[in-house]
Amino acid sequence: MTTLERFDPTGIQRVLCIVAHPDDMEYGGSAAVAEWTAQGIEVSYLLLTAGEAGMRGVAPEVAGPLRAAEQRAACDVVGVTDLTILDLPDGLVEHSIETRRRIAHAIRQARPDAIFTMTWDLEAGWGLNHADHRATGLAVVDAIRDADNPWLFREQLTDGLTEWKTTWLLATAHRPDHAIEVSERALELGIASLAAHREYLEALPDHPTPHDLVTGVLTGGGEQAGLPFALPVHAYRMG
Template sequence: MGSLGGINAPVENLNWHQWDRVLVVVAHPDDPEYGLSVAVKEWTHAGVEVSYLLLTHGEAGIQGMDPSITGPLRAAEQQAACDQVGVTNLTILHHPDSMLVYGLNLRKDIARVIRVRTPNAVVVANFEVEAYGGLNQADHRVAGLAGVDAVRDAANPWAQPELLAAGLEPWGADTILIAGHPNPTHEMPVSKESVDAGVSSLQAHKEYLAALPDHPKPEVFIPEALKTDVGYAVTFRVFGR
């Protein structure tokens, strides 16, 4: 997905200590592991329940490997990555990798999980066209925008009445966080132990990283990306409380 980049003078520290549950919505296995998982480890260590929702299995992500093999492999690697940072709820949907389509069906699938998990905060990745030093991948853009819109859908009983008919009551998350945004509003100080866990979570994607020989080493670029003058921090652009 690309690194989170350096700390860019955010306005204030993220006030998360009253949260009970967080939902992370991303497109592929490995997408949470480029710095965001460091914040996840900080949350779970404090007792916050963090759930991951992946919209695809990442089956198109390893060149030279058949998608029927790649999808289960990457799902298993994502579970191993979750284990490194204390994520106990992993849901992977079956939308097609590299062909993710923005629309009501995708929003409904995300809204359904929001109503099931009832998070205080929903985290998505940067969905700008330009991101991570280049042009953002199409699935990342779709996933982020659909995730943001699904937060509103999940809170509106009239937006998707079939969810209400299925017994899923509306749920309004208080906060939306965008990870990897070039203009963050908040920073979240994190410990060296959480940084190390975040590094291990990316290293858990062994086969995926092995197929990318020019990929920077996680133990080098993640600490460097999150380093501040006084320690380490993950940054977000935050909407809501």
């Protein structure tokens, strides 16, 4: 049944993707990114943490740099050169003023037309959502408004940096109402970008293969939109 409207990227020149961890973009999101970069849209990634507490058998001092390097490789696959990884503590990200300040600064720098993030719902499609994902999503919602308010975080507004209004917020796995159409080529790149998290995935033996996982997400989204492959999102126009 076709229930999702195709998201029209006309007019979007820059997208900023904001997530908590290395690999968060790679469960379908990066296939949409591959589609966008192929269309000439500039895409940047902002990760709030290096995911250093995400590998049970690997100490954070080793896991952080390892996962950052795997994220860089994942970005290369889908045409993203602008990757920023903040130093917030993995597993302990807070929906705080400081987190909003850091995100608002990145928004004012990147000046995106659309921001892409993950759902902040407690109950996400796959089960109970991670604390960092919830905190990040909520902080992103607030920081979009903060970045547009010239009276907030005024210390950032120097050296030509100004307030910035983002038009769209796209959130995955969050009561989708739109679908981002993805070509077969972009699907393949999306799979390859998840596979770039090689050592991280090797440490999760029960994890589905990147092929099965990303294809499943995008085929399911496509079915809901009457398209071969699509990523379901909730598209909010920011007032």
